[in-house]
Amino acid sequence: NNASEDKEDDKNEDNDSNASEDKEEYKKEDNDNNASEDKEEEKSGDNDNNASEDKAEEKSDTATEISRPEWWDSSKSTVIALAAGYGLGVYHQLVGSLRKTGYEGHIILGVAPNLPADITDYFKRMNVIWKEVPITTDCTYAGKPMQNGQPAKELKCPEAYPDYKMSWGRFPLARDWLLECEDCTGGVMLTDARDSYFQSDPFAYPFGDKPLEQLPGEVMVFEEISTQRTSHWLTYPPVNQCRNVKLTDYTMLCSGSTMGTRQGILDYIDVMVKEFDYWKDHDECRNDGVGDDQAIHNYLFYTQQVKNAVAIPHRTGPIHVAGVQADKIFRATIKKVAEERYDNDLQKAESFVNRFGYTNWSESDNDSGGRPKEWRTWLPPEHELIDAKTGFITNFDGKPSPQVHQFDRFGLYTSSQFIMDLMRVD
DSSP states (O other): OOOSOOOOOOOOOTTOOOGGGGGSOOOOOTTOTTOOOOEEEEOOOSOTTOOOOEEEEOOOTTOOOOOOOOOOOGGGOEEEEEOTTOOHHHHIIIIIHHHHTTOOSEEEEEEOSSOOHHHHHHHHHTTOEEEEOOEESOOSOOOSBOTTSSBSSOOOEETTOTTSOHHHHHHHHHHHHHHHOTTOOSEEEEEOSTTEEESSOGGGOOBTTBOSSSOSOSEEEEEOOTTOBTTSTTTHHHHHHHHOOOOOSOBOEEEEEEEEEHHHHHHHHHHHHHHHHHHHTOGGGOOOOSOHHHHHHHHHHHTTOSTTEEEEOTTSSSEEEOHHHHHHHHHHHHHHHHHHHSTTOHHHHHHHHHHHOSSOOOGGGGTOOOOOTTGGGOSOGGGOOBOTTTOOBBOTTSSBOSEEESGGGGOHHIIIIIHHHHHTOO
């Protein structure tokens, strides 16, 4: 029943050895016409009662105008995730951490049918709207055909959308749920469930010196660390094979994290679904992979097919996609522990890091252990990722990243102990 597709761990490029690259300034691609425009506001007259202000917008190279929607009312905003097949712990992490920030808006989750009472009771207490998502293997989309015309492997799909594998089906499902919610008139976040948690209200994140009074665009897509490029195997080969487009050297965008206005997200989903239909109808595009929604997401943005969309640079917005750097830190720590404690046995070292984390080790930790007293300094300071006073993962401006995505790449210790203690999730 696990309908939420786990994304495969991102691998760093072979020449990607400088860990400090996480702090590089966002560099615009010469041919990247989707960069965020600087906003200028002209005040109207001296009349204080005139609330109307003319907004002057600089146009991008492609002359794409980005409309400026009004204030996002967090209480009318919506977080949507396909989160089927999980236990109560995942819902504590996702929903509990979000409510802990003071967020009072809508939460809509797609879940497996016949949930146990402990989960439904928790959803009621946390004011969650849940939608049952029956899953079937009787799918019309069968992935990459074998030579005899039969599917290479059995795939699962939503009963409501048998033409789409699960990683695709979550998009039209989210569209349906959003359209059904008449009160969901504020901002919208589409997010993965299993590997995400919240540290502050994502709809109240300040861009620049102001709260989010004006959005950078109707749709915001989120960059991964600057060293993760679209030349990666997850994006370049499938797009090149299907569309004969070479996404050679753009910053990778994460398809599990998208925000926008209600209409912007509906338009974004429509574009994604249209592209899904193209891919499923062409043999050269069909594959059994679970991550090609990310290839499509990047292809559509970098070919300027998503209207009024802007890319938010890494660690500067409401969503911090931490996966690549987290995995790099995790692997480096395992190697260090293997050399120092386990005669280069990486398997034993990984088990140790998953159990005891990154800091405050003691000689007795090989046999026993407990919660470090200084748990808020759970990550060594040289990584410059956390606030040592709170333990929060931060953006470059030092503020807590409202949502941390792909935090599981830090290892089991982070999810099983640190997140729950940090957020004090009920």
